[in-house]
Amino acid sequence: SQKIEQNSEALNIQEGKTATLTCNYTNYSPAYLQWYRQDPGRGPVFLLLIRENEKEKRKERLKVTFDTTLKQSLFHITASQPADSATYLCALDPNAGNMLTFGGGTRLMVKP
C-alpha cells in the first residue's frame, strides 16, 4: 500500500542547532514533493517544493533534499529559533493534479 511516513514523535532541539526532519514514502513515484508548516488552529503554509530531478533546494535557513532512490526527503532548518516551533508536513501529489497526500507531520519544538 502507499504510505508517506514522518516521525510522529516530537523533535526537541536547542535554539541555534540544526533541525532535520525526515519524510519517507513507499509505492509512490512523485514528480515533486512539498513541505508545509502548520501552526495550531491554522492552515498549512507552503515552504518549499522540490522536483524529482533536483537533489537539493534551499530557501534562507531551509534546505530540502530529495532522494528518489531511497524514497526519502530530508528537511533541514539551520540556526533554529523558538519561532520555528510548529508541525512540519511533507506532501506529494501522486497524479500531479493538486491532490496532495500528506504525511502525518512532525512537531518541532525549539527551546531557547
Next chain:
Amino acid sequence: KAGVTQTPRYLIKTRGQQVTLSCSPISGHRSVSWYQQTPGQGLQFLFEYFSETQRNKGNFPGRFSGRQFSNSRSEMNVSTLELGDSALYLCASSLESAIYEQYFGPGTRLTVT
C-alpha cells in the same frame, strides 16, 4: 493580495443535518482543493475543482460534495452529518494544475454533536 478566506470559521451542527462551507481563493487562482484534517487521520484530500469542473476526488463517501463558481469561489457540502465528520476543513487554492504550491485558508472547524 488577500489570502484564501473560508466561512464560517466555526460551526456546530447536529447529527443528521447538512452543512455548506465556503471558500474564496486568492485572486487569479483557478484551482481550489478541499481537505479534511482530523487528529486520527491527519490531512486527507477531498476533491479539487478547476474551471468549475471537479477534476479529482478523494476517497470520501458521496455525502461529501462540492462545486465551483465562475469566479473560482467554491463551496463544499456535507449531508447527513455523522459524529466522525467533526474536523477542520481546509480549502487551498493554486494558480493552475500540477506542480504549483497550494495556499491554504484558515479552515472551518466543524463540530457535529
